Amino acid sequence: MTGSSNKAEPHRRTRRDHATETAEDYVEAVAEIISERETCRLVDLAKYFAVSHVTANRIVARLQKEGLLQTEPYQPIELTPQGKRLADRCRQRHEIVYRFLLSLGIDKKTAAIDAEGIEHHVSPKTLRKLEQWAKQSK
Amino acid sequence: MTGSSNKAEPHRRTRRDHATETAEDYVEAVAEIISERETCRLVDLAKYFAVSHVTANRIVARLQKEGLLQTEPYQPIELTPQGKRLADRCRQRHEIVYRFLLSLGIDKKTAAIDAEGIEHHVSPKTLRKLEQWAKQSK
């Protein structure tokens, strides 16, 4: 063992995160779309993520297998209870990160982009600090 | 067009980022390993990222093709000038994010993990704000 010690662990965690990021983004999107236009169709998701409907379809199928989404062939996409819980947690986390960035003085557009990238990597501990800070700086 | 407007753009950007994250991580690692033990070998990278040497090898080959790394068969791995510049920028960015997290009161371990995940998604604008904030809170 040389001096490099625990360098591997964060990277392992980053890779694990990657696997769940898509799931988080999709349940969040489904929740948002449903709240906006009642039902969420494949095309909506494809547009939302700017991917082909085929890609969206495969991801929806995976997330259904994982118990986060529910849909029947040619039918709208619903959230399972588990999916709803995840979507809620993600929305909150997203909001906190976004508001924190705004409170730093970042413009809305940049904040939206950065929040999208950052949110998946913020631990609960850090999230709590960001929340406190955004609040106190109001 | 419904109300959802520009939701796609951040996701496009996030996907683009994905493609360069690995590159950034690897040049950063190579720079660090070289500064620690003179030469950077494949095994070092494999250990660093906790992946098999085969995976590391393929990524090194890709980054060589992209002009960031330089190596000969069975020889140590070097940074090209371009790779060095990228590594420098990444190290600075990483440092800023890490110090910012510490200044929030996050413990070192959590800060290290979060910084690793977050750094790739922080825009220059946001980075500047984080830097200012970490400084003024010293």
Add this chain to the structure above:
DNA sequence: ACAGAAGTTTAGCCCGTGCTACAATTTGGT
């Protein structure tokens, strides 16, 4: 009611990143 439009599924391709197993090369010790 039925044709065309809209939406969805399937087939089949690509690339990146993960792996194991095995082959080849380099390095080190005697």
Add this chain to the structure above:
DNA sequence: ACCAAATTGTAGCACGGGCTAAACTTCTGT
């Protein structure tokens, strides 16, 4: 100099997520 260990390379697999093309289902308007 040579064998063994360490290191690196290659073959071939898996999976996720990107795509187009083409088939299929559902919806809609006349």
